[in-house]
Amino acid sequence: MELLLTYDVDTTRPEGRRRLRRVAKLCEGHGVRVQKSVFEILTDDKTLLKLMYDLEDMIDAETDSIRIYRLPHAGTEDVHTLGIATAQPHRADLVL
Template identity: 55%
Template sequence: MEYLVTYDVDTTTPEGQRRLRRVAKICEGYGHRVQKSVFEVTCTSAQLPRLRQELTDVINHTVDNIRLYRLTAGSLQNVERLGIAQLAPHQGDHIL
């Protein structure tokens, strides 16, 4: 399963800055950072609920925003990149 995960975490407080770091760390465990708050994620159907739960447990539901866009299989291999963007290695083993 391929997903594009985007997030906007309120960082106006020290707690918000910690949440931002925790959200990024969780996403790094499942995918590749392609922009500051955007990750391309490849996961199994068993990993997806765990990813959702980890993110849900970290964020402040009144001020933070996370979006998971499910992509069609193979979408991450067909991304048009401009500028310094590089192809993220989605194939192969991921260490969690």
């Protein structure tokens, strides 16, 4: 499944800045960052549930916000960009 994950972490206090770094690092392990707090993710149900569990454990439910949108099939391939944004490949071969 293809997802769009967005987050807004309250960084007015030092612990909020730490949460922001932890949330960003977790999301980087699951998808492609397309904007500062926006990730495109390709995953399965099991991995999504684990990601949501980890995020829920990380954030402050009183001040932080995470939204996960399920995209239609091939939704990450049909992206229109403006400015410096570029469409990111998700299914291209990975060369190490």
